[in-house]
Amino acid sequence: MSEMLKRVAAFGAENSACGTKDPAPSACGSACGTKDPAPSACGSACGASDPDKK
Amino acid sequence: MKPYFAFQWHITDNCYQRCKHCYIFAEDNCKQLSEMPWEKMKQVVESCEDMCSKLSRTPYFYITGGDPILHRDFWKLAKLLKEKDIAWAILGNPFHLNDEVCQRLYNYGCRKYQLSLDGMEKTHDFFRKQGSFGATLKAIDHIKNSGMYCAVMSTVSSANVGDFPQLIDLVAKKNVDVFAFGRYCPTSGQKSEEYHIEPLAYRDFLDMCYKKFQYHKSRGCKTTFQYKDHLWTLYLYEQGLFKMPENDDKNMIYDGCHCGIGHMTILPTGDVYACRRMESKVGNVFETPMYELFVGEDLEEYRQFDKFEKCGKCELRGYCRGCPAVTFGYTGNMYAPDPQCWKEFNMKTGEKLC
Ligand SMILES: C[S@@+](CC[C@H](N)C(=O)[O-])C[C@H]1O[C@@H](n2cnc3c(N)ncnc32)[C@H](O)[C@@H]1O
Ligand code: SF4
Numbered sequence: 294m295s296e297m298l299k300r301v302a303a304f305g306a307e308n309s310a311c312g313t314k315d316p317a318p319s320a321c322g323s324a325c326g327t328k329d330p331a332p333s334a335c336g337s338a339c340g341a342s343d344p345d346k347k
Numbered sequence: 348m349k350p351y352f353a354f355q356w357h358i359t360d361n362c363y364q365r366c367k368h369c370y371i372f373a374e375d376n377c378k379q380l381s382e383m384p385w386e387k388m389k390q391v392v393e394s395c396e397d398m399c400s401k402l403s404r405t406p407y408f409y410i411t412g413g414d415p416i417l418h419r420d421f422w423k424l425a426k427l428l429k430e431k432d433i434a435w436a437i438l439g440n441p442f443h444l445n446d447e448v449c450q451r452l453y454n455y456g457c458r459k460y461q462l463s464l465d466g467m468e469k470t471h472d473f474f475r476k477q478g479s480f481g482a483t484l485k486a487i488d489h490i491k492n493s494g495m496y497c498a499v500m501s502t503v504s505s506a507n508v509g510d511f512p513q514l515i516d517l518v519a520k521k522n523v524d525v526f527a528f529g530r531y532c533p534t535s536g537q538k539s540e541e542y543h544i545e546p547l548a549y550r551d552f553l554d555m556c557y558k559k560f561q562y563h564k565s566r567g568c569k570t571t572f573q574y575k576d577h578l579w580t581l582y583l584y585e586q587g588l589f590k591m592p593e594n595d596d597k598n599m600i601y602d603g604c605h606c607g608i609g610h611m612t613i614l615p616t617g618d619v620y621a622c623r624r625m626e627s628k629v630g631n632v633f634e635t636p637m638y639e640l641f642v643g644e645d646l647e648e649y650r651q652f653d654k655f656e657k658c659g660k661c662e663l664r665g666y667c668r669g670c671p672a673v674t675f676g677y678t679g680n681m682y683a684p685d686p687q688c689w690k691e692f693n694m695k696t697g698e699k700l701c
């Protein structure tokens with residue numbers, strides 16, 4: 294396995310380079326659970342990508 | 348469920364538009380339109396499934412083009428994905444959609460149809476073609492009627508930045524399920540100047556968008572406004588809305604650009620790119636299986652996290668890294684400083700970033 298991939302904590306990405314994620318609940322789901330109720334609640338894996346989902 | 352891996356799969360170059368900004372047709376790149384033959388498409392699906400099973404991921408296909416629905420075997424592919432119960436969505440055009448077509452897509456398991464809006468009518472039609480804006484608004488209704496998610500994606504540059512306040516109001520009014528934008532990735536030095544937005548102007552733009560998003564949410568708008576551009580992380584960090592976990596490992600990558608990590612692009616020729624938004628060919632799926640390409644040396648060049656010149660000194664490296672494809676478009680080097688990043692200092696150490 295690649296040296297660099299060993300440093301990746303969260304792999305999950307459902308959106309492609311030019312694509313959007315699905316809306317909640319699965320928007321944040323792939324990497325770190327299903328809901329993202331508050332800013333940064335989605336934590337390390339998804340960081341700020343969807344902070345104010347319902 | 349195992350985490351997703353996103354395959355952006357351009358099955359055809361065929362398209363009824365020739366958008367001024369499009370990376371496919373820019374700089375005379377696409378002299379001959381390609382379309383992937385059906386037998387090869389089945390090979391691609393198998394190779395991606397094989398890769399995902401070896402990596403413990405779930406495949407998510409973004410079927411695109413051109414206009415993917417123009418591919419002569421598009422519906423065969425839809426059927427195959429349905430039979431295999433694979434998650435998929437479309438990045439496509441509005442022109443061939445009606446209630447019946449959208450219902451058929453939904454029945455084949457297409458969970459989301461993403462359209463583009465690059466401004467209000469005058470700007471959008473200038474970029475795309477006369478009547479494209481009107482067709483897109485109609486298509487939003489057909490998509491929503493079917494039960495598929497309707498996503499609207501926008502490409503922002505100096506040429507349309509002024510349209511966004513109205514555009515955000517429009518997508519909220521149309522009740523689209525998802526709205527997001529990405530920055531224009533220049534395909535020549537001249538275009539990087541022509542379409543440039545200054546870093547602080549870009550921060551102000553994000554601020555305007557954020558406030559608009561909040562306004563619409565406070566009025567019950569159901570649209571998910573996504574923070575796709577990684578510079579949102581910087582904006583939210585400065586606003587105190589994004590906080591890094593206290594005991595994170597500074598060497599690790601937690602989020603931000605997924606190039607070489609969570610998505611790959613396949614072209615109609617079978618060429619595989621690290622990211623479609625920059626010249627980044629790493630091989631061809633008909634010569635090398637997707638798994639080999641993913642773990643291989645060529646893709647490794649696109650995940651050299653220590654090579655980021657400015658991000659390497661920034662406390663947000665593990666969460667942001669800007670958009671390397673935009674940076675590549677300006678400089679030819681994806682590891683150079685992001686041309687719209689306005690951050691000057693590492694807020695933890697005080698070190699100047701560049
Ligand atoms: C190549 S298109 C394919 C799907 C469909 N034909 C459409 O226009 O939405 C996918 C997305 O890439 C965007 N795009 C094209 N060229 C780009 C560039 N040079 N920089 C950033 N985005 C670009 C388009 O605006 C569109 O949102
Ligand atoms: S409609 Fe999409 S694929 Fe066609 S030229 Fe425009 S951006 Fe490119």
Ligand code: SF4
Binds near residue numbers: 659663667689
């Ligand atoms: S320096 Fe890099 S990681 Fe830091 S905010 Fe700018 S683009 Fe993001």
